[in-house]
Amino acid sequence: MIEHTRRAALLTGALSLAAAGTAQATPDRRVPTFVFAAGANGSGGIPNELVLRGYRCVGVDMPGQRTTDAQFRLSYQAPQDLAAFAAERSPLAGVTYADQIRATVEVVRRAARFGPVVLVGASIGGATISLIANEVPHLIDLLVYDTAFCCVDLATPDEYMATPEAATTEALALLGIAVGDPAVLGASRSNWRTADPKQLADLKSALMADGTDAEFFAFLNGVAPDELLTKGATDARGRLSTWGRVPRVYIRHLKDRLVPLPLQDRFIREADKATTRNRFRVFDLDTGHVSNAASQARYLDILDRLGQGLKGS
16 A cells, blocks of 8 residues: 555655656747847857847758758868868859748747747847748747848848948958959958968958957857858748738947948938838947947847836737
8 A cells, every 4th residue: 555655645746746857848939039030141140148138049051051051171270281272162152042042931939939039130130030020020029130130111231331331331342352363262262370470360350340359259160151042032022911011120330330320311211211100229339340349238228128018919
């Protein structure tokens, strides 16, 4: 009798633990998931601080830019073999922007099963999130453009970079580290690990003039060398019937020398004119194209505020 009672107690305890484990595994559907679409030359990063504040966060690993796709090769290490680096075929050869859009849509679909979705795009990642919103607007609760392209009146990011609002851009600094023939490589390739003092100074001015050298070099070492040739030339206009109905936020970078402030303002102005009942909420960061540490903290506060608003909705 005692043994029977003991076994029953053990079984009851095991069932209780299993039930508790199941309860813990059930996601809180009030908690938003931040999906970080990839910008240029890499996957979307995940801010650990947002996870610590209780949010789900996921970066999108793009076809051709995953850790298994050999973006980082021996010729790119030190000492660099620049002749080989300029000739080796890219893992992005044969990958299309449509492939990367599909990969991001799939992540959004999975994230939407667990609650609200905030889709974040920085720089040319803004073109990506507009295209995602064209595909699955019903799965996105908020779009966040972080000093990002938002094509409305013009079709492509390349067209916007030829406008008067982009006249002061320092984008030519990126051409200074271009390597190889894109037709041979099947992609554009950049040597972010250059040791040329002039190239490094130009890059820092364009991307992160207000950051420390330590922050700047950490950024460079997290960037993949290869990128699709077609992103800047792809029609990335948001459709009014889809993208146009998703609430959106624009985070301006006041000291951005790559996507100048007048160009950011043009994106906001055109989008607001196109969808007068769904205007951008605008926040400002006093930083360059890539945020320094202080501005990154402010950026995370903005995302947290947006997430809290979705929790309460």
